[in-house]
Amino acid sequence: MAVALPGAGASQEQNPPLPPPRPDRPAPPEKPDGKSPVRESAEQNATDAGDPAAACIERLTKLGLRFEKRPPVQENACRIGNPVSVSALPTGIEVSPASLMECSFAEGLVRWVNEVVIPRTGEHFQSAPTKLLIGTSYQCRDQRSGAKLSEHAFGxxxxxxxxxxxxxxxxxVRVQPEGSPEAAFQSAVQKEACAIFSTVLGPGADxxxxxxxxxxxxxxxxxxxxxQ
Ligand SMILES: [Zn+2]
Known part of the structure; x- marks a missing residue:
């Protein structure tokens, strides 16, 4: 009827129905009510204090590495507690092939490349590194001396x-011609790695x-x- 139609329209305008939930959109923002930041900082503290593995992963993410978190490795006596497969370092330097390592070792690798490899490449070659060529990363094996498990066995x-x-x-990497820029570069990145890693062995060591x-x-x- 003519009377009922405007009435129904008016009623709808005064009490518009709630829009249906949009599954393609994230949940309503939580920040305006002040709860979200509190919850985030609580999680942050828990991560730093109680879960060093998660804290390390978070640091790698912040550093800007390209990596994948992997499940813990346990293979006989070989193990990696917090493994990551790293395919690129923060400035986009490729790690080739992508290499499996303990999260904390990945942090050391970033330090070496940022603090040593990049500046020495500029100094000796007026260039920038684009790729790190990796032989062995994780491998379940003994040290070459055979006495104990190699650090490769722990990522x-x-x-x-x-x-x-x-x-x-x-x-x-090899014994470089004496006096060449290659020799100077290689010697510098090898020697200065000793400030970051506890073992550095290269050409000339054995x-x-x-x-x-x-x-x-x-x-x-x-x-x-x-x-050495
Ligand atoms: Zn090795």
Whole structure:
């Protein structure tokens, strides 16, 4: 009827129905009510204090690495408690192939590249590194001496075989011609790695390390380091 129609229309305008929930949209924002920031900071504290593994992952995310978190590795006596597969470092330097390592080791690798490899590449080659060529990362095996498990067995080590750059040919780790910029670069990145890693072995150390830089974070008494 003519009377009923305007009435129904008016009623709808005064009490518009709530819009249906939109599954394609996130839940209504929580921030305006002040609850969300409080909850976030509580989670943050719990992460830092009670869950060092999660805190490490969070730091890698903030650093801007390209990585995937992986489930813990346990293979006989070999293990990685908080493994990540790293495919690129913060400035976009590729890790090739993507390498499995303990989260805390990945942080060390970032430090070495940022504090040592990038500046030395600029100094000796007027260039920038674009790729880190990795031989072995995680591998369940003994040390070459055979005495104990290698740090590779704990995801606490990588073997760097070479580097690629934006403005010059790749560099393969080996005994470099004496007095060359390659020798100066390689010697610097090897020597300065000792401030970050507890074991650094490279060409000249022994026959096993003639073609790569072995970097690891083995924990020893009194912070003893091996740097050869
Ligand atoms: Zn090694």
């Amino acid at each position: 606490n080590s990588v073997d760097v075989m070479g580097f690629e750059f934006d403005k010059r040919p790749p560099l393969t 026959d096993d390390h003639d073609d790569h830089l072995h970097l690891d974070m083995r924990v020893r008494k009194a912070d003893y380091r091996i740097c």
